[in-house]
Amino acid sequence: MAGGVEAQLSALLGPLRRAVLRRTRVLEGLPDLPEAQIELLRLLVSQDGLAPGRAAFELKVAQSTVSNLVRTMADLVDRVPSSEDGRGVVLVATARAKELLARYDRASASMLRDSLAKLSPEDQQVLESAVPALRRLLFVLDE
Structure with a gap:
């Protein structure tokens, strides 16, 4: 992927978010919200x-x-x-909304756990190490 880290993140964030939503919806049979x-x-x-x-x-x-x-x-x-x-x-x-979100969260966590397990241990470690930096980036973006 060409470009600096900012271009690479920009190109990955949308597709990554959509892939997680799509797979979670399909696996759990959730409505297409x-x-x-x-x-x-x-x-x-x-x-x-x-x-x-x-x-x-x-x-x-x-x-x-x-x-x-x-x-x-x-x-x-x-x-x-x-x-x-x-x-x-x-x-x-509503109660239905809370139930849907709980189902989404459970299915999403399970799907991501299964997907991460397919990566090499090195990739898993890199992603785990990146989470705090991604949280800080989100905080900066929300300022």
Whole structure:
């Protein structure tokens, strides 16, 4: 692969993410949810619900994007009245959404474990050693 590490990472990240999602969905028989919906569900589960504006801020998207996502996720996201403001709402992941995410996480971890086992011990060690640096890169990118 030509180019510096930045070009190589840029070229690999999207296909790697899509491959993990695709294989996990197929192996576990999960619905074909767009990545944006999965990201919103992960956020709602981790925060036990959020106002739409806060969800948009956390995801770094426009509030209209969150509204459009929620509109297509009727069985995965509930809109409940805010306890702080009677006019506002809080987005909450449904029990079905939590179950789907748990299934995805289990299947994804299992699939990655099996796939990593097919690599050489040296490659496995390199990938394990890279995880902390990738976390730090994500933090820098999110700043």
